Amino acid sequence: HDNTIDPDRRLRIGYISPDFCGHSVSYFFEPILEAHDAEAVEVYGYGDVSCPDQVTEELKVKFGHYRNICGLRDQEVAKMIEQDKIDILVDLAGHTSGNRLGVMARKPAPVQVTYLGFPDTTGMGQIDYRLTDETADPPDAQRFHTEKLVFLPGGFLCYKPPGFAPPVNSLPAIEKGCFTFGSFNNNCKIQPDMMRLWAEILKRRESSRLLLKFGGGDDPAVRDHYLREFESFGISRERVDICGRKPTIEHFRMYGRVDMALDTYPYNGTTTTCEAMWMGVPTLSLAGKAHASRVGLSILSRMGLGDFATSTPAEYVEKAVAFSGELDNLAKIRASLRSMMFNSPLCDKKRFTKSLEAAYRAMWRQWCDGSQMEVGQTVSGTNPAESQDGERLCPATLTRRAADDREGQ
Incomplete structure (x- = not known):
């Protein structure tokens, strides 16, 4: 690669994904895109979106540059990325449907993530x-990875709550x-042991x-399959x-029928x-040893709801059973959960993106030095106890912002 070797210059960051649309990935990627520091990074998007929608159009204008790579061969996309002089290329799909790992395999950028x-x-x-992050992937997880793990200090997720969610x-x-x-x-996650x-x-x-x-x-056939399974475990179908699927606003309203969510394992x-948390519903999660079974623990820990994580x-x-008998406690949690979430690291896009850019900068400096970051390195970030604007939060601020947020729905 002939990228300019300067550890402190403005970086060109490229994101490649088939999910720049109404997909779960976008719920966690959009706040990063909005919070990137334009003086520190120049952001490129490479979208292989088979069915573009309104979200696609909204994301396009938030990139510094957006390339539609749908229908292009891996070699063509790799050449495009090389010509754009991308310093760090970030894959957002892994082995999921529509991925462009064939592009990553051609190593079009000096640093790939x-x-x-x-x-x-x-x-x-x-x-x-x-x-x-260190909760989702314990230190010994490194031996199961070809990539070097880099731990983000405030958790690996940043969530953007929907503005249309009902009270x-x-x-x-x-x-x-x-x-x-x-x-x-997703019912693919609902296995017999979970049921x-x-x-x-x-x-x-x-x-x-x-x-x-x-x-x-x-x-009816799908529903009957699950109801028969529950009957085999001694639970009547009544x-x-x-x-099934519902329009998005109805989907959120349905949380109003739920007292406590049960996570899958x-x-x-x-x-x-x-x-669920944005709608005031805490989730009880069962944590395992792999990342896929520790995401609930990571999210709950960042929310101060570690009691809802089990091992x-x-x-x-x-x-x-115990929580379901504590109705007054659950009612208090429900009333405060949205404001707790808004003021948590999980929704602090500025703090999160600052730590993400610090990780990118560390990776870039290592490349300029001809080396890589240490295994399991945690990058520096801002204080998780601070808000998006860097101010420390007091109870009055929490209450005021929660009220403002409800009025904006």
């Missing part, structure tokens, strides 16, 4: 780093006298119900409601966990 869209190693020697309602269980657990995760745990929770918590929502849930939810199936069941 994978991030966000795939919860594991790519297994590619051409990709130098993988961005994560948070009161705890349904208090009004209806019936406790409702819920999971809106067995949910059935045990329903048995232990009398008069409780379970609400599931996933694509295909409105198909206690389980299954819904061994593949945790990500977007669903954040959406064994037995603890998962016990805590679900």
Whole structure:
């Protein structure tokens, strides 16, 4: 590569993805795009979006430069990236559908990174780093990666809450006298072992119900399959409601029927966990040893909700039952969760992006020096206790901002 070797110059950062559209990746990428420091980095987007939508159009104008690479061969895209003199190329898809790992394999940029869209190693020697955090990937996870792990100090995710979300309602269980657990995760994550745990929770918590929502849930045959599974675990189908996809606003309103969300295992939810919290619904998560089963723990830790993370199936069941009996506590959490989330590192796009740019800068300096960052290195960032504007938050600020946020919905 003939990129100018200057460790302190403005960097050209390229992001390549098929998901610059109404996809979960965009919910976590858009705030980064909005918060990038234009004096420090020049941002390029390489979108292989098969079905562009309104989100695509909104993202396009937020890039410094956007290239539509749909239909182009890997070699053509790699040449384009080389001609753009990209310093750091960031893959946002990993091994998910529509990925352009064939482009990454040609090493068109001197530094290459994978991030966000795939919860594991790519297994590619051409990709130098993988961005994560110390909770989602414990230090011993490095031995399972071809990339060097780089830990972001405030968590590896930055979430942009939807401006159209309805207000948070009161705890349904208090009004209806019936406790409702819920999971809106993809049904590919709902395995028999998970259903067995949910059935045990329903048995232990009398008069409780379970609400599931996933694509295909409105198909009678699909619904019947899951209801029969629950019956085999001793739960009558009358206690389980299954819904299919809904329009986005209706999807968020459905959280108003849920008292507490139940995360999936061994593949945790990500977007669903954040959406639930924005609607005042805490998620109970079961953590494992791999990134895919530790995302819930990472999110909850950044929110100060570590009590909702569990480490064994037995603890998962016990805590679900225990929390479902603490209605006053859940009601208080529900009323304050949106403001807690807004003021947490999870939604602090300026602080997060500053730490991300610090990671990019460290990678670039290492390349200029002819070396790589140390394994498992944590980059510097701003204080997580500060707000987006760098000010420290007090209770009055929390209350005021929560009220302002509700008025803006």
